[in-house]
Amino acid sequence: MDHTAATHAADVLIEALPYIQRFTGKTVVIKYGGNAMIDDHLKRSFARDIVLMKHVGINPVVVHGGGPQIGRLLERLGKESRFIGGMRVTDNETMDVVEMVLGGLVNKEIVNLINQQGGRAVGLTGKDGGLIRARKLQTRASAGEGDLGQVGEVSSIDPAVVHMLDSGDFIPVIAPIGVGEDGAAYNINADLVAGKIAAILGADKLILLTNTRGVLGGQGELLTSVSAREVAAMVADGTIHGGMLPKIECALDAVNSGVKTATIMDGRVEHAVLMELFTDQGVGTQIRG
Numbered sequence: 001m002d003h004t005a006a007t008h009a010a011d012v013l014i015e016a017l018p019y020i021q022r023f024t025g026k027t028v029v030i031k032y033g034g035n036a037m038i039d040d041h042l043k044r045s046f047a048r049d050i051v052l053m054k055h056v057g058i059n060p061v062v063v064h065g066g067g068p069q070i071g072r073l074l075e076r077l078g079k080e081s082r083f084i085g086g087m088r089v090t091d092n093e094t095m096d097v098v099e100m101v102l103g104g105l106v107n108k109e110i111v112n113l114i115n116q117q118g119g120r121a122v123g124l125t126g127k128d129g130g131l132i133r134a135r136k137l138q139t140r141a142s143a144g145e146g147d148l149g150q151v152g153e154v155s156s157i158d159p160a161v162v163h164m165l166d167s168g169d170f171i172p173v174i175a176p177i178g179v180g181e182d183g184a185a186y187n188i189n190a191d192l193v194a195g196k197i198a199a200i201l202g203a204d205k206l207i208l209l210t211n212t213r214g215v216l217g218g219q220g221e222l223l224t225s226v227s228a229r230e231v232a233a234m235v236a237d238g239t240i241h242g243g244m245l246p247k248i249e250c251a252l253d254a255v256n257s258g259v260k261t262a263t264i265m266d267g268r269v270e271h272a273v274l275m276e277l278f279t280d281q282g283v284g285t286q287i288r289g
């Protein structure tokens with residue numbers, strides 16, 4: 001490194017100092033969307049960012065999705081994916097695939113990536129330690145919505161296992177599978193799980209990584225900040241639709257439940273999480289309650 005580059009590196013570290021001081025000891029929940037898991041380079045870089053956070057004293061908790069990965073396996077098995085309001089219609093056979101892909105492939109890939117970068121990650125589904133209790137998500141038949149099958153919503157979270165991992169300096173990596181009273185598995189949208197986990201942990205930040213720059217307005221422009229009222233209008237006129245619906249709903253829920261900030265941002269950009277945490281440049285869309 002020449003002298004100028006070294007000075008620049010030092011400046012970057014100094015710029016990060018107040019942020020590191022602010023976030024040390026705090027919990028940050030990062031939702032890692034399936035659409036942000038694009039290539040090996042980006043995945044490794046995400047894992048490194050998580051390890052760095054842990055090393056500067058933040059407690060990162062990763063909640064991941066894997067919608068596209070589920071879709072690809074279903075396609076290979078000759079099953080079509082169908083969504084209602086951003087939720088996958090989940091029959092029993094689909095539920096098995098969801099559990100295999102999320103709890104198996106995707107969860108262990110992220111755990112492994114973090115561990116390869118020097119972190120100590122432990123993978124969980126909502127079944128482990130009774131972490132996520134779920135009940136069937138009811139659709140609105142009156143609005144012409146069909147039955148979603150084994151899709152669940154969170155009925156309660158028992159964070160004991162997450163606290164135990166944090167206290168041992170492990171990084172929890174959570175797949176959004178819930179368990180019903182009868183022991184049945186439920187497929188829960190990962191955004192909703194991330195929001196509830198952030199709320200119960202009293203997280204400082206909820207970061208939702210996806211495949212858009214943030215929430216886009218009617219002209220395709222990036223909105224740097226949106227309020228609950230603006231969101232309601234954009235949902236009503238269709239500007240916010242599909243997969244953005246559960247995302248924005250969970251972000252609003254989280255800030256209304258005491259999470260200080262919720263940000264929807266582009267996980268396809270390298271080091272998006274670090275830029276959000278440690279620099280003066282805000283990225284993505286901040287959700288205000």
Ligand SMILES: Nc1ncnc2c1ncn2[C@@H]1O[C@H](COP(=O)(O)OP(=O)(O)O)[C@@H](O)[C@H]1O
Pocket residue numbers: 032033034035036065067086191209210211212214215216217239240241242243244245247
């Ligand atoms: N107003 C909006 N701004 C940005 N994205 C939107 C908006 N409305 C709908 N979307 C859609 O939401 C998608 C993100 O949700 P989703 O596909 O479920 O991502 P993830 O897998 O990261 O959870 C975007 O790719 C986009 O197609």
Ligand SMILES: CC(=O)N[C@@H](CCC(=O)OP(=O)(O)O)C(=O)O
Pocket residue numbers: 032033034035064065066067068070086087088098151152176187188189190191243
């Ligand atoms: C009910 C429901 O839709 N569950 C999602 C769970 C995975 C997920 O949320 O993945 P992303 O975050 O990558 O979209 C699904 O089956 O696709």
